[in-house]
Amino acid sequence: METEQERSTLRASRGAAGAGTDAEARVPGLMRLFGGGKAMAVAxxxxxxxxxxGRGTAALGEVQDAKMSRRHAQVRFDGQRFWVTDLGSQNGTFVDGVAIPKGTAHEARRVVRMGDSLFVPSMDLRPLELHGVEVVEQFVRGPAMxxxxxxxxxASLGHSLYIQGESGTGKEGVARAFHALSPRRSGPFIAVNCAAIPESLAERLLFxxxxGAYSGADVDAQGYLQSADGGTxxxxxxxxxxLAVQAKLLRVLENREVLALGASKAQRIDLHVCCASNKDLRAQVASGRLREDLYFRIGRPDVTLPPLRQRPEEIPLLLExxxxxxxxxxxxxVEECLRRPWPGNVRELMSELGxxxxxxxxxGASRVEGCHLKPDAGAAFGPALSLPPEAPRAPPRKAPSKAKPLPADERTRIEHALRQNGGNVTATAExxxxxxxxxxRLLARHDISVPDSDEHA
Ligand SMILES: Nc1ncnc2c1ncn2[C@@H]1O[C@H](COP(=O)(O)OP(=O)(O)OP(=O)(O)O)[C@@H](O)[C@H]1O
Structure with missing residues (x-):
């Protein structure tokens, strides 16, 4: 499917470190994702x-940064959070675009800039060390991908695959990979956006x-199912x-034959099906939007594509x-793009880059800079998801003895974000x-309930 020329990889600077996922074995650290004007993936x-x-630190990898001071900053992990202290650098240290004062520790949140280099904290560097970030046939693949x-x-050896993921995360690309990896790769790949098919035309277009099946049907017309025969x-x-079309689709998938509108004889077909949506299919069955029997035919095996904000290591390479x-x-x-949540994911990132x-x-600028990005590009649609350029926080000097009440607007902001992220705490926190x-901790301390989600982390 791919040739050597079509594949390039940003290898992390460290070697493989074992592939466990247990919390104790986690390797926290920084990912250097940009330096020397280029995307990179250094763990x-x-x-x-x-x-x-600082300039000359071996761990920075081959590409050094002349704008970093010899002793630039120290980064520390306290078991839960990352803290960065500027050691008196000449050009400063920036957290989420805001300069931090020298000499005191500040929480390193989404992105830290020193000189012309960008660093993103990671709770576990092993996936990056193991896999790096690669480009295969124009598709950027970080460790999660x-x-x-x-x-x-x-899954491509079986009959079906369900891909769940937010809009623009690359579900069609994954579906194409499902096809390209399968024994049916020489057959057709037919992509259909079911949301764009008018209800009255769905049967005709699919089957x-x-x-003569209806007035105006002057010739036999193939449906998408016949077009995909031998492929995906x-x-x-x-x-x-x-729901009625779902029932007919299920019959086709189970009997491997399709009856076109107006036809008296069914036609044998052999195809595999890959479905996608941004919704949890079980919840769709529960709410009556998806037939249960169809779910058992198309809902397994399933994979979930994480949103782009959970794959920051891909962003610099996508931009490049x-x-x-x-x-x-x-x-x-690159710093601005790493800071923003990109609800429209890769599609939105690429379009706003344009x-x-x-x-x-x-x-008349020679390079594309942060100020060229529209202020609302990649921002959340509601206030809840936005990442305000608030000043980085210093660590508390001592733990408060009693929880202060949460301001009402902060509670609303958190509850709204939880709803927007379907109750997924990790995504909401991001x-x-x-x-x-x-x-x-905030949720527990202030008794904020989490809407139902699939997250068990
Ligand atoms: N990892 C990637 N590398 C390069 N381009 C990507 C990547 N992921 C997505 N894209 C590009 O982003 C755009 C959106 O991708 P795609 O259509 O696959 O998303 P989707 O999840 O199917 O979206 P939707 O659910 O809205 O249909 C496409 O132009 C695709 O080429």
């Missing part, structure tokens, strides 16, 4: 919980129609299909590859720019 472990960084594609590879049918937003030839990225653009590139061109443990 920096914190020795005994801390690491001093590579792990997911292994599952897809196994086809014989000449990708049904995006499958729960948008009407999305630029027009001859253009280059300024560190400020807008920013155009703006930089109009202003969206609010805080650590998961921190959010869990």
């Amino acid at each position: 920096l472990r914190l020795k005994e919980g801390a690491l001093e960084l 590579q792990g997911l594609l292994k599952e897809v590879s196994q 086809g129609a014989r000449k 049918l990708f049904l995006d937003e499958v729960v948008e299909l009407d 590859r999305g630029l027009s030839p001859g253009r280059s990225l300024h560190v400020s653009l 807008v920013a590139e155009h703006a930089s061109h109009l202003r 969206a609010l720019g805080m650590h998961r443990t921190q959010l869990r």
Whole structure:
């Protein structure tokens, strides 16, 4: 499916470190994702919980940064959070775009800039160390995507796959991989967006129609199912299909024959089906939007594509590859992109990059900079998901003896974010720019209930 030229990999600087996922074996550290004007994926472990960084630090990897001071900053992990202290650097240290005062520890949240380098804290560096970030046939694959594609590879030997993920996360790309990895790869791949099919046309478009089946049917017309014969049918937003059409689809998948509208004889077909949606299919069955029997036919095995905000290591490479030839990225653009939640995921990132590139061109800039990005690009639709440029926080000097009441607007912000993220605490914490443990503590302390979700982490 791929050639050597089509594959390039940003290897993490450390070697493989074992593949367990147990919490004790986790290796916290920093990911250096940008330096020397280029995307990179360098894993920096914190020795005994801390690491001093500066020009010449071996852990930075091959590409050094002339704008970093020799002793630039120290990063420390306290078991739950990362803290960064500027050691008196010349050019300063920035957390989420805001300069931190020298000499005191500040929480390192989404992205830390020193010189022209960008670092993102990671609770576990092992996946990056093991897999790096690669590009295969224009598709950027970080460690999470590579792990997911292994599952897809196994699934491609079977009859179906269900892909769950937010809009724009790359579900169609994964469906194409399901097809390309399967024994049916030489057959057709037919992608259908079920949400875009008018209800009245769904049967005709899916199952086809014989000449004379309805007024205006002058010729036999193939449906998507016949077109996908011998290959893979990708049904995006499958729960948008009407229940009667779902019943007919199930019959086709079970009997392996399709009866076109107006036809008297069914036609044998052999196809595999890959479905996708941004919804939890079991919940759709529970609410009566999806037939239970169809769920058992198309809902397993399933994979979940994490949103882009949970895969920051892919962002610099996506930006680099999305630029027009001859253009280059300024560190400020990558920093801005790493800070924002991107509810529209990769699709939104790539489209806003195009807008920013155009703006930089109009202003005669040689590089695309953070200021060329529209202020609302990648921002949440509601106030809850936005990542305000608030000043980085210093660690509390001592633990408060009693919890202070939570301001009403803060409670509303958290509850709204929980709803937006379907009760997923990890995603909500990311969206609010805080650590998961921190959010869990807030929820417990202030008795905020979490809507039902699948998260068991
Ligand atoms: N990992 C990736 N590397 C490069 N481009 C990507 C990647 N993921 C997604 N894209 C690009 O982002 C756009 C959206 O991807 P895709 O259509 O696969 O998303 P989707 O999850 O199917 O979205 P929707 O649910 O809205 O249909 C496409 O242009 C795709 O090429």
